[in-house]
Amino acid sequence: LLMTRLAFFVLLPTILAGWYFYRVATPFYATKAEFLIQQADQPGGGGIGSMFRGTQFATSQDAIAGQGFLQSRDALQRLDAEEGYRAHFSQDGIDPLQRLEPAASDEDTYKLYQRNVKVAYDPTEGLIRLEVAAIDPASSQRFAEALLSFAEERVDALTAKVRDDQMKGARESYAEAEVRGREAEEKVLALQEQLGILDPKAESSVAMG
Secondary structure: OHHHHHHHHHHHHHHHHHHHHHHHOOOOEEEEEEEEOOOOOOOOOOOOHHHOOOOHHHHHHHHHHHHHHHOOHHHHHHHHHHHOHHHHOOOOOOOOOOOOOOOOOHHHHHHHHHHHEEEEEEOOOOEEEEEEEEOOHHHHHHHHHHHHHHHHHHHHHHHHHHHHHHHHHHHHHHHHHHHHHHHHHHHHHHHHHHHOOOOHHHHHHHHHO
């Protein structure tokens, strides 16, 4: 009885699994990538804000947001719309356990996406690690590059408001400096008209001559 249980619960599943992975299972290929989110400006200046500028503490929120987007349904929907992710895994050559049925629901597609797309964030180094699996190397690389571009666009969109606020202050300072410059020029011209001097440099040259 013990040998029967051992054969039924251990040997038979092992044989079936070995036969499946050796003869039936479709081989998958993975593309791995690592990327780092950094601020555009260089560290500098003073104050407490400069302590975190350009460091992993200043960009950890952006990295976490990028990781969350890569693991979201929005990323899957865009990848499917632009790169044909669902059609890639619905091919007839894929084994039944890994093939996505043409009439599969969005939830089934998302479960497949979670199995084949792994995203991890390393807070010690500030790196986001991405691994994308597909049934051929070219498709795996294509999906990985598309996801990287999606993440870049999402992070840029999230930080756009901060950049706009920074540029708004710079534009206001520039406009104020222009106004002050024009006022100074007008005062100089008014003073020249009062003294009857058209060109102070030319007048002084004539006097010295």
